[in-house]
Amino acid sequence: MFTSLFHYISRFNTFTSEDRQIIESYFTFRQVPKKFNLIKKGKIARELFFINKGLLRLYYTKDTDDITAFIFREHLFASCYESFLRQAPGNQSLDTLEDAELLVISYDDLQTLYKKVPKMETVARKIAEQRFINAQLIFSSYILDSPEERWQKFEATQSDLLLRVPHHMIASFLGITPVSLSRIRKRLMDGK
């Protein structure tokens, strides 16, 4: 159950089996069905999730419809980070897209864990840095690439998600409407 978690954090630091036992004791296992809401906008994100199985979608809501901010895959930590880090209400929500198996830790427990296993501080810094780098990458693409290029990059790097996620959710992630995505796909199909 914890194999994948330790595999992930071992990239950032080495942990003894005592460390591991302490760490394990702070996480709880949770199974949730698809389309389940984990964090609602306006609320404080109290929990951080490590995804053993399933797909999680982070999104903004504007008026009636919503805009995908990120899709978290297996073996990643996920949360409404901004809200989680600040422990203040955020404007993002987090849902499952598929039936999911999660390892859950609360904010308070995480702070305690930093004290009990200081090496986790390094892991946390690295993860924060990684998330920052990732956010930057997405942001760069928003700024520098056309919607068409963004779609092509998405197709090239995350083609598996095309089968697991409705296109209109991907469209909003790319910053366009489903209509526009459809046009782009047609344009590319017709050989430019």
Next chain:
Amino acid sequence: MFTSLFHYISRFNTFTSEDRQIIESYFTFRQVPKKFNLIKKGKIARELFFINKGLLRLYYTKDTDDITAFIFREHLFASCYESFLRQAPGNQSLDTLEDAELLVISYDDLQTLYKKVPKMETVARKIAEQRFINAQLIFSSYILDSPEERWQKFEATQSDLLLRVPHHMIASFLGITPVSLSRIRKRLMDGK
């Protein structure tokens, strides 16, 4: 010379005077003229800057013209973070907009400093988290707000920069052309 730096990091952790002496020894003071290039895209960002005085602009270059990613003020750490954190070539550049006074630390020295003063690890995590939160905020605004709303927020929260930074650099930060910014400003002047 270090007053402002310690004031800043004291928000995240408490430091003894021995700590301070060690920390000071790792930073060097540097004065640079306006329009000076600190980090060039394609190169690895080897240094992190704490701004005692002046204004720094982080930007992307696309074809001939460039797009402002962020404007760093006094009393902030600045760098091409993505490149700095990964120690890999990045696609951002960093210039001074005004004559500046900087405290500089190299990536390698920073890693050593983490070892010598482990409390700096907490500071680094907090700063990484803050930068992430900040990136998120800008990104949210990109996604949720119209260019007009972004301009109004900028005007409301960073009005001092309007006098220190050319409008076309702000326009690209808002994700629009100078022409479009001019139209928006006119629209708002004419009482909507």
Next chain:
DNA sequence: ATGATTTCTTTACAAAAGTTAATAACCCTG
């Protein structure tokens, strides 16, 4: 299985922003 959503595409039209170019005002800088 079948009726009801959800999802995707397409069309026609409208709105927003980009592009190019011309002009005027403002600084630097020598």
Next chain:
DNA sequence: CAGGGTTATTAACTTTTGTAAAGAAATCAT
């Protein structure tokens, strides 16, 4: 203080994307 560069605005035109609506295909739930 003169001239070259930068900066900001405006206009005309083009391109892109959004909006609304309708229909077809796929998926879901009872």
